[in-house]
């Protein structure tokens with residue numbers, strides 16, 4: 001869907017691992033809407049090389065490695081991006097998440113707390129680190145927009161989402177807290193988008209993902225939102241059409257978050 005909503009805008013997209021990634025679809029949608037972009041991911045993810053195809057597709061976008069837990073990497077990323085753009089940045093997508101305990105198969109009641117620190121650092125504190133780096137470097141244009149991706153397990157219990165629920169709750173809190181300060185400084189807005197379950201590398205890592213995805217589909221009057229739908233929503237959040245929206249957690253889930261029960265779920269229970 002290309003409406004040129006981002007004509008003249010310049011942005012950084014974190015987290016395009018492969019063509020299933022929400023960040024991948026968002027990079028494509030931003031480029032199709034007239035934006036210039038820089039792509040970034042952790043050095044280890046870049047070694048897989050898939051991102052180079054996306055970069056080519058997006059007007060030979062530069063690909064700059066950055067581990068979100070490393071201050072120097074983030075400074076370097078923002079500096080190089082501004083040099084490439086010849087000016088400040090208009091939008092950033094934070095599409096980063098990783099749970100070490102989920103990878104290791106640890107139950108929530110048996111978390112390894114060293115791993116938990118790492119999870120929180122990558123999946124939540126990285127948003128603060130990124131915003132703080134951009135704030136101190138004065139890297140964002142006035143009315144710029146930062147979006148982070150989150151999940152409803154921050155508000156309600158989804159037992160298999162495990163420690164990522166706590167990471168997302170912290171991420172959403174940082175969205176609000178930093179959104180205040182960045183808004184005051186130069187009208188930069190920060191929001192989180194709470195997305196439907198989506199079949200990606202990170203999503204499929206959650207135990208019982210397939211069953212859960214069909215449950216969410218039945219519980220959402222519009223059905224699950226796809227990665228492409230999410231990408232389009234990100235485009236609107238980066239555009240000037242949403243310039244007074246900040247510090248919000250925005251549900252993008254086909255109505256799941258406000259649905260108590262549906263006819264499909266009752267029918268299933270009566271079988």
Ligand SMILES: NC(=O)c1ccc[n+]([C@@H]2O[C@H](COP(=O)([O-])OP(=O)(O)OC[C@H]3O[C@@H](n4cnc5c(N)ncnc54)[C@H](O)[C@@H]3O)[C@@H](O)[C@H]2O)c1
Pocket residue numbers: 014015016017018020021022023041042045066067068069094095096097098122149150151194195196197198199200201202203204
């Ligand atoms: N897939 C879902 O069901 C779903 C639902 C709601 C929200 N989200 C969120 O969307 C975001 C994107 O995930 P996705 O589903 O597209 O999966 P994905 O696996 O494609 O993306 C996750 C990205 O995080 C990157 N990453 C991990 N550690 C990093 C580090 N130290 N430094 C820099 N990057 C790092 C990975 O390389 C990867 O590109 C995540 O925040 C995820 O929690 C996903």
